[in-house]
Structures are given as structure tokens and as C-alpha cells.
Amino acid sequence: MTTYRVAGKGRVDTGQPVTFTFDGKRFEGCAGDTVASALLANGVHLMGRSFKYHRPRGPVTAGSEEPNALIGTRRGAGQFEPNTRATVQEIWDGLETTSQNKFPNLKFDIGAINDFAYMLFSAGFYYKTFMWPKNFWHKVYEPFIRKAAGLGVSPTEEDPDTYASRNLHCDVLIVGAGPTGLAAARAAAVGGVNVVLIDENVECGGTLLSKPNAEINGMPSWDWLAAELVSLRSLGVKIMTRTTAIGYYHQNMIGMVEKLTDHLSDLPKDTPRERMWHVRAKQVILAQGALEKPLVFHGNDRPGVMLAGSAQTYLNRYGVLVGKRPVIITSHDSAWDAAFDLADAGADVRAIVDTRETVDEELQSQARMRGIGMKLSHTVTATSGRLRVSSIRVNPIDDGKAGDGLIIPCDALLMSGGWTPSLHLFSHTKGSLTWNEDQTTFLPKDTPEDCTIAGASRGLWGIENVLIDGASAGVKVAMALGKESQTRQHKVTHDRIGSGVSQIELPTDKSSGKAKAFVDFQNDVTAKDLRLAVREGMRSIEHVKRYTTNGMATDQGKMSNINGLNIAADALNKPQPQVGLTTFRPPYTPTTFGAFAGYHRGDHFEITRKTQIDSWAQENGAVFEPVGQWRRARYFPKRGEDMDTAVGRECRTTRAHVGIFDASTLGKIEVVGPDAVEFMNRMYTNPWTKLAAGRCRYGLLLGDDGFIRDDGVIGRMSQDCFHVTTTTGGAARVMNMMEDYLQTEWPDLDVWLTSTTENWSTIALNGPKAAKLLAPLVDGVELTEDAFPHMSCAECTVAGMPARLFRVSFTGEIGFEINVPAPMGRKLWETLWQAGQEHGITAYGTETMHVLRAEKGYIIVGQDTDGTVTPYDAGMGWAVAKTKKDFVGMRGLMRPDLVASNRRHLVGLLTEDGTKLEEGAQIVFDPHQAIPMTMVGHVTSSYHSDAMGRPIALALVECGQNRMGETVYIPMPDRTIAAKITSTVFFDPSNSRVKIPSGEML
Amino acid sequence: MTRFNAFNLLKNAVSSNKNWTEQWPDSQPKDEYDVVIVGAGGHGLGAAYYLAKEHGITNVAVIDKGWLGGGNTGRNTTIIRSNYLYDESAKLYDHSVDLWENLSQELNYNVMYSRRGVLMLAHNVHDVQSFSRHIHANRLNGVDNRWLTPQECKDYCPPLSISQHARYPVMGGALQERAGTARHDAVAWGYARGAAARGVDIIQNCAVTAIRRHPDGSVAGVETAKGFIKAKKVAVSAAGHTSVVMQTADVRLPLESYPLQALVSEPVKPIFPCVVMSNAVHAYISQSDKGELVIGSGTDQYTSYSQRGGLPLIEHTVAAITEIFPMFNRMRMLRKWGGIVDVTPDRSAIISKTPVPNLYVNCGWGTGGFKATPGAAHTFAWTIAKDTPHPINAPFTLERFQTGRLIDEAAAAAVAH
Ligand SMILES: Cc1cc2nc3c(=O)[nH]c(=O)nc-3n(C[C@H](O)[C@H](O)[C@H](O)COP(=O)(O)OP(=O)(O)OC[C@H]3O[C@@H](n4cnc5c(N)ncnc54)[C@H](O)[C@@H]3O)c2cc1C
DSSP states (O other), rough: OOOOTTHHHSEEEEEEEEEEEEEEEEEEEETTOOHHHHHTTTTTTOOOESSSSSSSSSSSSSSSTOOOOEEEEEOSSSEEEEEEEETOOOOOOEEEEOOOOOSSSSSSBBBGGHTTTTTTTTTTHHHHSSSSSSTTTIIIIIIHHHOOOOOOOOSSSSOOOOOOEEEEEEEEEEOOSSSHHHHHHHHHHTOOOEEEEEOOOSSSOOGGOTTTOOETTTTTTHHHHHHHHHHHHHHOEEESSEEEEEEEEETTTEEEEESTTTTOSSSSSTTTEEEEEEEEEEEEEEEEOOOEOOOOOOOSSSSSSSHHHHHHHHHHHHOOOOOEEEEESBBBBBHHHHHHHHHHTTTOEEEESSSOOOOOHHHHHHHHHHHHHHHEEEEEEEESSSSOOEEEEEEEEEEEEEOOOEEEEEEEEEEOOOEEEEEEHHHHHOOOOEEETTEEEEEEOOOSSSSSEOOGGGGGOSHHHHHHHHHHHHHHHHHHHTTTEEEEEEEEEEEEOOOOOOOBBOOSOOOTTOOOBBBEETTTTEEEHHHHHHHOHHHHHHHHHHHOOOSSSSTTTTHHHHHHHHHHHHTSSOHHHHHHHOOOOSHHHHHHHHEEEEEEOOOSSSSOOOOTTTHHHHHOOEEEEETTTTEEEEEEOOTTTTHHHHHHHHHHHHSSSSEEETTTTTTEEEEESSTTHHHHHHHHHOTTOOOOOTTTEEEEOTTSSSSSEEEEEEEETTTEEEEEEOTTTHHHHHHHHHHHHIIIOTTSSOOOOEEOOGEEEEEEEEEEEHHHHHHOOOOOOOTTTSSSSSTTEEEEETTTTTEHHHHEEESSSSEEEEEEEGGGHHHHHHHHHHGGOOOOOOOOOOHHHHHHHHHTTTOEEEEEEEESSSTTTTOOGGSSOOOOOOOOOHHTTTGGGGTTOOOOOEEEEETTOOOOTTTTEEEETTTTTOSOOOOOOEEEEEEEETTTTEEEEEEEETGGGGGGTTTEEEEOSEEEEEEEOOOOOSSSOGGGGGGTTOOOOO | OOOOOOOHHHHHHHHTTOOOSSSSOOOOOOOOEEEEEOOOOOOEEEEHHHHHHHHOOOOOOEEEETTOSSSSTTTTTOOOOOOOSSHHHHHHHHHHHHHHHHHEEEEETTOEEEEEEEEEEEEHHHHHHHHHHHHEEEEHHOOOOEEEEEHHHHHOOOOOOOOOTSSSSSOOEEETTTTTEEOOOHHHHHHHHHHHTTTEEEEOOOOEEEEETTTTEEEEEEEEEEEEEEEEEEOOGGGHHHHHHHHHOOOOOEEEEEEEEEEOOOOOOOOOOOOEEEEETTTTEEOOOSSSEEEEEOOOOOOSSOOOOOOHHHHHHHHHHHHHHHHTTOOEEEEEEEEEEOOOSSSOOOEOSSSSEEEEEEEOOHHHHOOTHHHHHHHHHHHHHSSSOTTTTTTTTTHHHOOOOOOOOTTTGGGOO
């Protein structure tokens, strides 16, 4: 095989061979190669197929802006990723790569048949067709289109790699470590600020890596670079390579992704594959440089047609000649330099074709010196060669028209249409742009962020210019941070600044309708498509983009946007700014999902909150359920029990003896201060003024719309201190709501709110023997009906632990809730469990809690209410104070619809045939009506009740409270169930069981 | 307007596609219109189309501050479904789906309505209860929606992980097979083309700065970047900016505007056959015909008018997706963006007359109004033309926030104990 490696060139290590495979074939490259550079060194240009026409494609670039050379990369099981840019993927021993979007193989691809139907597949053709016959869309056309689309194939296995994330704070973040960024970093660091300098490439240097001939301050550029990096490090600059700034967010927050292992053959243990950095920088300097523009002409997409600057990079960075007989086609001086570099490295440069009439005399004489033929005022009108360019047709331009052509054989065609500043991140800041007619490009103007853009990113060319500009950006940010700094002098020789003209499509000798001059390579968008879009009324660049898909490929328009804009503007005969520039959207380059997810995978997807008693439940065989972020014990099955039998037993035992329940997940908020009672009066519907210290009360919280938001028992621990409990799921919401009111509506109130959910472990004891069990353990309160009646609370000690004890019941039995400092929770639980053995204690979970409370008609907010239920609907009008001036939701409650006569009320339901209803089932009055039926409510809770010996249900039913005893119907798919409306209280309606029998010996 | 058909396609292909004509002209404002619609999104353009087609009102302008379809219409994740809980919503969205099914033919523009099925996942007992309520209600309303077991979910959507070791294991799902997606731009363009062909002026890059009123309070016209335009009636469909526009007519709307973000992956060959939504973990996903995974998140935490959301929310969304579909962890995000959505207190839209005579509003679509585009536009046109509610949009009044007669679709998402 011929090799295209040039001895003595490049920064790769030719002494260190690396083997990898491409489509199953082994290739050898050097350490430091990318897949693209290694394949090019082996003479391979064909690396992929395009999206729509499946045209053969090779790399056009040498960087992250590559649209064509996309490959699948694979390391091992689960470690495959599609659409990797061959131009940035470093090779390592054993790397497997595959080409994409081809069948049966890359060299012969059936899909290329689309290429012949080119005229049919013009821009927007999808919108105009596939409509007849109608049902064909779903069955035939769409599946066909979908199959044709897409590039690579998705991974199908779980990813074994890990991903990390970190925060970083710095004074100055500099994005891009080319000459601009390097100079900026030094100037800022000398000023004494803390600097982070990043680059997406493997090494710093940017354009310098492709320009070894330049001399900076008397040193060859690579030596200067090496020395500069040493001194930056010694100044404390943090330098991060393989790190891409993907997005610029509010208040100078930058998201960055660092690649850690994709270049390694052997993975170090426990190293994440990528790391997402959240950076907050006081100042940001954007020094992302510029991107070279392709030229647009018929056949500009053939493998072997490449950007001239990229060819120069392949030569100088990788020591690879992309062709031995290249031709240059350009409208910019920079490609001449590329030609000279290639010629000096031994290439037989066949010609420099320049569209311009006049070119700098110095360049011409250099070409002459090297014996390179020049064709000024010429264009390329065609390329040929099936899988790699083998010749081109060059034509003189006369008055904008192409004259007679001349065929030049070649093995590469290097193009340059000039350079476009990289404005992506600047654009993320919502920075404004201004059109620069001289350079035919947008330049940055203002940004709302503390952001400076420097160097080629703002349209400055030449190393010396950008060094100076970078340095002054560094000084500027140092000064903005209150530090002094100075720019250094920079003198650069062999600095080629160059100029050029911008082109739309090059003149052609073909009928313009037939030319396939590509603008967006990957998506196969041609100049003709853009003009068609304009012809069809697409006048803004966003419309043109969306209609043609120009700029929507995985290079995100880096190759195509500006050419697309120039052509659209020409077609519209309007200046570019009036046609607009499409917004650049993050991420800057495609970014692995895993890097965004970071640590939030599997168990860590969202933290699992566990109570102090959770471990006991686990050891004792509990079945758990997720409730918000918490996991809670649902029931405690004994051997052989299913949920229903376990729950039946837990219910029975609790009602007959005593049950113990972990209520620690309940939200708890401490409301303290001289105005605490006023605050409570305003927040909750209930009156609080007369609640004595040492007593508690069921509190109901509404939204300002008058609907129930939360509930819970609230104890008045002292005159100015309330212990508020909330639902488990509502804890954060209630806290936020309280803070919101306190801070925005009632800042005058002297009240402090503290979330204490995690400060307390809360254990509920319920059952006829609860008092008997607990009394011996309590110090400081006498657990008699007189001394500590139902709805009392007190500070005391329980089993020697400081506690807040509540006498409350969510079961209808004698009940206590014991709060102890959280870490003591398990000890208290075990003490109670031990003490309970002689009383026949059972542990119970959320399911039993639900059944027991439903038997008593106690609601669960969010299950029996859904944000449309008022206290009156829920049968809890008693909880609404009648004489308070105001409380949250009071006005809402008075709205006409909330006091209308047809509201849905919470009622009990007993099925006539004794079946258990399905929660969520809908209720109708007339079961014989046709669909759509008039629904009058739904079943909110439904359980088998052990105490009642039958299923019970709660439901919201229209006017239910006025329909006691009436029959309603629940139409199920297979049959209709009849049920009778009853009170919500099924068990012990007189509430006699919560009393500790008087005279009971404790 | 050139009709799109096989003959014209071939004819034009042969002539190098040089004879296609513009789909809508670049209109400049006239002095006066019967109806001015503010906002050239799907809703505004659709209303203009139906005004012209069904009510014979063609002296209509649709005015947009940017380019047509550049608002949320061109930014959304295009999920279309109608399995809403309340009768009022079910009727409106089902009317919409009926229209979706024939929209390509109706407009002679392929909007690529893809009936690929929407699967909503349940991850906890509360989800199961809530879905069960939806499924029963939908069945009695004649709306398609059914329960799938975890294994059935997996069969329907093979990339799904139903591992019981997941942080929030899948407990089942609700599937609406009739639901799916459509091509958002095509909806705006198809309506624009159809409306323009019937004489409607579409005026782009012309911000409406104020609604002007007669001394008697009724609408006189709109002030715009291109001068005053007289109008007998003004209808506002400006999504996240509706409240700002309406304020100039002294109408205060109960809207909050939030950024809502979405993203796509790099394109891959077909791997994802349907749409999956998970409210519990806040993410939804489908695969576009181009091959990109299209992923949406919940709204950002804070109200804002800047079409630019934060990174943490996106991280959470992607984490949620890779949690449910672990095989996508090595896929790459290609781009992400945000739109400003207008959210009402009950999460249902407002399609309504207003206290100002001859001023109408269609807004409050929040995170889910794309699916309603044809149905809402269709009934809104009726309301504008006849100055009365359409039976289907009648419940979606502005007054309901005063009367309390809410259509609270968010309510069912309240969190349990
Ligand atoms: C990221 C994201 C994902 C979404 N996903 C879905 C989904 O999957 N399914 C779904 O059903 N819905 C979804 N939605 C919601 C959906 O996009 C919107 O509800 C719907 O598109 C609204 O359409 P519209 O025509 O009312 O608004 P828009 O399309 O936003 O149109 C409003 C227009 O008003 C113009 N305007 C504003 N102010 C003025 C002014 N002063 N003068 C002139 N013009 C003005 C704007 O420029 C804009 O073009 C999503 C939204 C977003 C942002």
C-alpha cells in the first residue's frame, strides 16, 4: 500500500505504531493520529455516505466541524457509539471503527440510487408528496422514509462506563488555546487572577499546530508554544485539553465536557469516560478562532475534496499528505500557503485555481518559484472519480460565466472560501452580531454577559494580530477584576495574514438546475435546494434552513450556515442581515448523554430518602414502595403471605391490640415567633388563636384558588411555637408556599420557618393497647384521658429520649405519635417493639395505614382530593374558621362555582354485590346511556376492609352528600357495578375508640 | 398556488424544479382588515385558514413579530394525543385528532401526522391510580386509551428498561394508539399556504406593539412596527407573549410564562417506534423521521421571557431518559433549545371572547398546545366569526378563573402521601 506519511513532518509519534480496524480491515497509524489522519496516511479518503443520496464521502476537515467522515466506534460490549467524527477520534490499539449509512458496503451502496432521483428529492419534497392514497402514509411511506433516514445505528446495550460531574469557580475562563487564548491567559494570569484555559483538542496551540514555519518573538512557533505552556503552568493557569465548552448559560455559567478515556487503549480503573464541568467564571474570554468555508461547486463533495487549511493541518500536525497530486481551488490567500506547504513536503501541486482576477504578487512569485501552475479568474465546474476524485474540470470565468473547460487529473482537490469567525458560544449568550460587508461575515457586537471575544473569533487574522488582541483581552479582564496587567510585545515573522473574497456558488458551465453543488454535505443540501426554497417563498434564513435542512446536520451548520446565508441572500436579492442568521444552539459539538446524566444513574438517578427505621423494615422483610423520593415500607408479609393477607392481619392486629408505624417521612415545619399564631391563622383555614399550648389540631391548607393543597396535625408546643406536620409528598411544597407568603405578602410578620422533616424520627402507635404499652416508658406526662386527652401534645422523654409526644389518631384507635431526634429513631422503635411483644404488637406499612384511615373516612390529600376539591366537598367544612378575617384561599372559596349546588362531594361507596371497586373507576347515574357518557365522579380509594368484613370505597360524586342511600353505577369494560352512597365513616362512627377508657390502669 | 400532486412533482422535477411558485407571498399591511390575528404560529395561521375557508372571511391579516412558525410551533416536540381526563378537554383534543387525521389532504401539504402511539409510563402507585382514572374516563368518553403491563410496555417499545431494580421501576403504562407526532413546520407552512391562497395576508417581521380601542372600549386596530392597522376584530394567539400584548388592551390574563426546553440527539436508524412520556421522572421522547431522538423536559423553575433555559434541567431530563432507556447513554445530544410557554392556573387553555368587544384570545396552551392546533384554530375561527363560543371551546373561557369553573388537568398530577 502506498503511504502518504511524510517523514519529518507532524507531531505524531512515528516510532509508536497503533493498529485499529475500519470496516473489519486492519490499519496502522501512529500514536497521536486521529482515525481520519491514520486512514488518510493509508490513502483512504472514502469514510462514509451522505444522508439523503448516499453519496460517497471523505473528510472535508481535520476537526470537530467535520460533516462527512462519521463512523461507528467500538471498544467492547456496550461500548459502541455511532456518528463519531473520524477527524477527532484518536486511535488506540484495538479500536474498532465502522462506516455508516451504507448497504451492502461502503464502496457499493444500494441507497445511492436516490442520487439518480435527485430532481425528485429536491428541497421540501416530503411536504408535497406521500399523501395519496391516504392510508399509505402510515403503512408504506413513513416506514420507508424512516428507514432511509438516520446515519449510524443506535447502541443497543447498556453502557458500562461511568460519567462524572464537577463544579469549578474561577476568575477567568478562556475558551480556546490557540494564539489568542494563550496570549489572553498569560496577560490575565500575570495580573494575578486565577485562570482556566481550555481547548477541545488533544493539545493546546490551535492554529499554531498547523503553522510550524511561523516564528514568534524569534522562536519557531512550536518552541514558543512549548515554552509558553510551561510558563503559563508556572503562573498557575489551569490548562484543560480534550475539553469542550458546550454551552454558555446565564450569569457566566459555562458547561464543559472533558473526555477522559476515549483515546486510551487500556482503561485505568475507576476513571469516568467523560466529566461534565459546571463552571462559574467571573469573566469569560472566547477565543474559539475561525472556521474555513468550503466552496460551492458541482461535485464539491467527492472524497478527496477537502478544505485547504485542513490539508495543511493533516500535513503539519499529522505528517500526512492528503494527496500527492493536489489541485487548489480558492478565493482566499490562505489556500496558497497550504499549497506551498504541500509542495514543500513533496506533493506535486498540479495547479492553484483562484476565482479572483488578481492575487498578491508575492504569492504568485512563490508559486512560480515552486513551479506551480496558476489559473486566476478560473473556476472548477466538475469533479470525477467514483470513490475518490481523479480529475477536475477547470474553466476560465468571463463576466461571471464559465468558459471552455480543461481537465486536470489529480488525487485531491483543496478548497478555501475564506474564514468565518466562530460565534457559537457568543451567540448562546444572546449576544448581538453585526454584519461586516468587507469580510462578508457576521462579527460579534454586544453581549449581556461578562464576556470578551477576541482574536479570529472577532474577525482578526494573522498570528501577530491575534496575539496582540488576546493579550489585550487578558489585560481587560484582569482590570475588570481589579488587577493590573500589561500586554507584551509580540513579533511574528512568516505570518501570513491573507485576504480573500467571499463566493456564492462558483460559476458553472452546467445548466444551473443540474449542478450538484453541495452546501450542507451531510444532509445533501445543494445551492439549488436553497434557491428553490427561496423561490417557494421561504424568505428568512430560518425558513430556508428548515425547508432544506441546511445547517441541521451534526456539524450544526459549521460548514454550511454562512454559505447557505450568502446564497439565500443572493437569491432574495437582499443584504444578509435582512435574511438573518440562524441561532446557534448548544451544545457546541454533539455531547454524550451520559455526560449530562453524570452520576445520576441507577440508584443515584435521584437520591432515595430513607428513614432511620428503614433498616429495621428491611431486616424484617418489608415490601417497599416509592413515595416521592422516599421509600416507605408498604407492608410486612410473614412467610407465605401476599399483600392482601398481610394487610388484613396488620389491620386486625392493630384494631385488636396495637400497631407500630414509621411516620418519619411526614413533612415537619417549625413555625416560631411572636407572630406565629397570626401566621398560622393566615395560612391555614382553621382558627389557631384559642388553641392552647399543649394541644393540637387538624389543619387544612388551601391554595389561593380555594382548593385543598395539604393537611396535617399541628401542635402548639408553646405560645409562639407550632409544630406543623404536612403530607410526605407536600413537605417541600408547603414550606415553599409558606416562605413565599412570608417573604412577599407578609414581610411584616415576625416569624421564622424551619424545615425539620429530617430532624425528627416519628413513630405512630395505634390500637387499644397503645397507651398501656407507652405509659411505662414516658416521663413527664401522665397518659390518662384527663391528663393527656386526645389531641394533646407535650415535650417529655420516652424511653429516656427527649421527645415530642402527640396524642393523635389516623386510625380511629387510641393513637400516639412520638417524635424523637432522628438518630434515635431506630432505638425507640426497637424499645417499643420489645415492649409491645406482650401486647401482641404488629408493625404495619403504608397500605394498612391507608385501609385503617379509609375505614374512618380520613382523606389522603392527592388521592381523595385532586386540586379541585374544597373543604366543603370533602365534608370538612368544620375545619374552615367562620369568623377569621382572612386566610389563604378564602376569596377563592367564595367563587360562584365553588359554592355551586352541583359540586362533587366525597362520600363512601358500598358495592351491592360486594366486589371491590377499582380506584380511578368512573361513576354514572344512568348506566344505560350511550358513549360518551355523562360521568358524575370517580372512585378515589378502595380497599378490602377487615373490620367491616367487606370492600369499602371513597368516591367523589356529584351532590353526593345529598344523595345518601342512592345507587350509582360504575361501568367497567366487562360489566356495570352498582354501589350505594354512604357516609365516609365506615367504622366506629361515634369515635368511641379513641378514648382511653376511664379508670383503666396504666 | 400550485397544487402538490404526483403530476406536478414529476413535471417540475423534469424542469429542474424551476417552476415552483411561492407558497405564500410576502405581504405588506393594508390599511384595514376585517380581522387581524396577532401571532403567526400554528394557532394563528390555522384560525386565519378556517376563517377564510369555513366562514368566508378573507380580509384577514396574520401578523408576527418574527417569521411565521418561529415561536413554539417551530420549537415543540410535536406530541399529539387526546387522552385527557376531563370531558371538556377530551372533546377538544379529540376534535383536534379528528382533524389531524385528514390534515395533509385538507391542506394539500404533508404534515406527516404519524399515528405511532403515545405510551405514558407509571412509576408509582399514585401514577397507577391516576392513569386508571384517565383510562376509565377516556373509555366512557369514547377516547382510545388502555393499560399495558410492564412487559406489554416493553413489547410496544423495545428500548424501554422494565428492570425492577430501577430507581423508579415501570409499573405499567397507558397507551393511546391513535396518538402520535406530526411535522411542526409543515403545520405552520401548510396553514399559511392554505390561508394565503384564500386571500389572507401574512405579515412577518412586524411586531404588534399595542391594541388600540375606540372610545366605547371596543377594538379599533393594532399598532405595529409598520404603523397602525385598522381592524374590526382582533384575535391574539401569541403564546408566551400573549399576556404582554393583551395588557395593552387592559386585559389582564392569568398567565405565567416559563422557558420549556427540548433537545435532539444525533440521527440514527429507526430504533424507537412510538412516543413515551414519563411524568414521574419528567421526560418524554420519540424519534423523528430524520432519525433524531426528540426529547422534552419539564418547564424551568423560574418564569422568564428569554428563550434560553438552564443546564441543570437538561441534565435532569437526559438522566431521566437514560434511566428509562439505558441503551441511549452513549448517544449524543445534537442541539437543545427553549421556547416560552404560557401557563394558566389550571393548565388548560383559554379560547375566548374577552371583556373588550371584538377582541378574542386563544392562549394558555403551556407545554401542550401543538396537538390542539387544528381543533383550537378551527373553533377559535368560529368564535371570531360569530362572536360566540363554539360548543367545544365554550368551557375554555376567561371567566372561569373568576367563577372557579376550572378544567384542572394538572390536578390529577397532585402528589400522594
Ligand atoms: C420545547 C417545547 C416543547 C413542546 N412540546 C409539545 C408537545 O410535545 N406537544 C404539544 O402539543 N405541545 C408542545 N409544546 C407546546 C406547543 O408548542 C405550543 O402550545 C403551541 O405550539 C402554541 O402554538 P401557538 O400558535 O399558540 O404559538 P406560537 O407558535 O408560539 O406562535 C405565537 C406567535 O406569536 C408571535 N408574537 C408574539 N408576540 C407578538 C407581538 N407582539 N406581535 C406579533 N407577533 C407576536 C410570536 O413571534 C409567535 O410566532 C411545546 C412547547 C415547547 C416550547
